[in-house]
Amino acid sequence: MTNRIPHPATAPDDGHAIVIGAGLGGLASAMRLGAKGYRVTVLDRLDRAGGRGSSISQDGHRFDLGPTIVTAPQVFEELWAACGRDFRRDVDLRPVDPFYEVRWPDGTRFRATGDDAKMMEEVARISPGDVRGYMRFLKDAQARYVVGYEGMVAKPMHRLWETIKVLPRFAMLRADRSIYGHAAARVRDEKLRMALSFHPLFIGGDPMHVTSMYALVAHLEKTFGVHYAMGGVQAIADAMADVVRDQGGIIRQGVEVDEILIKGNAARGVRLTDGQEMAAPLIVSNADAGHTYDRLLRNHKRRRWTRRKLAAKRWSMGLYVWYFGTRGTRGDWADLGHHTILNGPRYTGLLRDIFLRGKLSDDFSLYIHRPSVTDPTVAPKGDDTFYVLSPVPHLGWDDPVDWEAEAPKYRDKIAAVLETVMPGFRDKISTQTEFTPATFRDRYLSPHGCGFSIEPRILQSAWFRPHNVSEEAKGLFLVGAGTHPGAGLPGVVSSATVIDKMIPDCPVARSADTTPTRLAAE
Structure with missing residues (x-):
């Protein structure tokens, strides 16, 4: 053993x-x-x-309720192998390329892909002077991946010494700097700073305050790609x-x-x-x-x-998620791919409102998930299934958002913005539902209705x-x-x-009776 x-x-x-x-x-x-x-x-x-990571089915549409992106398939492959199974035989995992597209209100777009040459072209198109800085950022990402991901992610960290002994390497890598601050030190263009620093939002972190070690996500995506499981998570x-x-x-x-x-x-x-x-x-x-x-x-x-x-503790932000299906739109909005990030007019200011002020702003940024581009089984033939997510404050603030009152108004604001990229979609909605931080609190028993637990x-x-x-x-x-x-x-x-790594193998031979033991009265 x-x-x-x-x-x-x-x-x-x-x-x-x-x-x-x-x-x-x-x-x-x-x-x-x-x-x-x-x-x-x-x-x-x-x-x-x-x-x-579960789903709901409604009027012929299947909605992934939570995570939608598989960025490290090796963790599943290793898990299956530990059980004597082959992950790829049990799950149909498909690469998504481009990984995602980031858009800004002025029409600028940034397509992320695993192709180095195409990524350089994307950076040069937005800010030619930042290509060299972007290359430095990728090298930084690889170094942080080795230390932060390979060295720590699957390792028990319950002994203080395990954290203390990585501090010299953290200091060398400027882990004290935020991921946004690190991006700002490498590129001058504000759009690129956003594109290189937003990833912690997908695990509940404020890019203005979480460590620059999260630059490792860029290396993770580049090395292993972005995938979608047919049938969803x-x-x-x-x-x-x-x-x-x-x-x-x-x-x-x-x-x-x-x-x-x-x-x-x-x-x-x-x-x-x-x-x-x-x-x-x-x-x-x-x-x-x-x-x-x-x-x-x-x-x-x-x-x-x-x-x-x-x-x-500081807790992660909440989420407003609007799930809806549309009739006969599979061929519409051809430039809207599987994953799209739609920025509002502000980035750093919006983050401050969400994470530091607990304020529900009039503006927002959106993540649009359109799985029917890859997986036609998520909707009836010819139809689409959508999931639109907006980061919002959690419910732990002194004056939390009253979502029963605010949700309809917030949804209308989101719909108005979506009309700019999906014209006419509101008239084609066939089914819909929504999750607010109150849903996360009640459905998942999440403290403060947070989307991702402790920040x-x-x-x-x-x-x-x-x-x-x-x-x-x-x-x-x-x-x-x-x-x-x-x-x-x-x-x-x-x-x-x-x-x-902490639990020993079971020393007791398993019997044929697997009925759970009930406690005797004491």
Whole structure:
């Protein structure tokens, strides 16, 4: 057996492990635990696996609710391989090229692609004097990828020393500088600064304040490409659930965990909202870290992650997402591809409103997802499916946005802007729904209705983030966006890789009976 990092919990005597939440992090954890020989039970309050990566179907349209881009397929390939499976046989992953197009109100466009020559042409077309600076930025991105991604993402960071020993390299790479500040140091054109620095928004970070280490995304895209899973991220979640079941695991949908049960400072099981108790000395929580500590451990005295400590954290922004289908438009708006970012008149000012002031501005920037360009199964023949996202303040401000009152007005403002790139679309809408931060709060139990849990600022990363192995109870592990390494598909799946390095193989032979153990009355 490979060497394992020592951790405060021994392997469960009965070989049973409970995973709270069937998001991508929870499913990846269940797969890895199953591969180690554990009897795994996954408990999820939604009606379908995937968590924020799930989907809904409405009037013949399928809407991905959350992540839409696969930027590091190798994390899934490695996960499948650990289970003796081939990811590419289970999931149809297609490259998307160009990766995305960024647009500005004055008509300027920037198409991102994996072709170096084309990227140089894009930069030169916008600002000829910035080509050399852009080349430097790419070299910077590669260096940050080696240190920040290869060196840290799938590595346990619950010991302070693991963070301290990377500080010299962080200092050399100017990790103290924001990603926007780093882009500004390399290129002069404000549009290019935006195009090189916006990526942290996809994991909940303010480009004006998160570390320049996130420049590594440029290298990640360039090296591994941008992909789409046919059937959406839901198809990945469904394939993960199939692996768990093939391993003998149980996935229960529509059941909610109300409390993690602790005895003698060690996890011993969970209690559901219906009062049922289930025993397991190994618990993996894929619920938001804030919800795990503030709600699921509410009756356990916490040493570090107290309510006050959680309240002092900076949380990611909220999201307004408008999902709609259009009739007979598959051949319309030919220049609108799979992924489009539509900038408003402001960039840095808008970021300040969202992250520092908690203000819902009159202007906004939009991400437009048009999966029907790649995957015709998302809509009826000839129709389109759209997902339009706008970053907005979360609900934790003193005077939070009243979304019940504001959503219709905000949607109308967005529609007016969309008419400039999709003329006539409003008259062709056949079905629609929307998510606001209030939806994220109620559907995903996300603190403050955040889209991505705790914001990934440098002092809220690695050791400073809720650890994958809990400090509060033996046998409790955390995965998902609120833990190390953070949000995004590579991050949440890698969090399961981290706990895999801390949990030993199951020493108990699995029996034919995989029924979860219920706690005896005490």
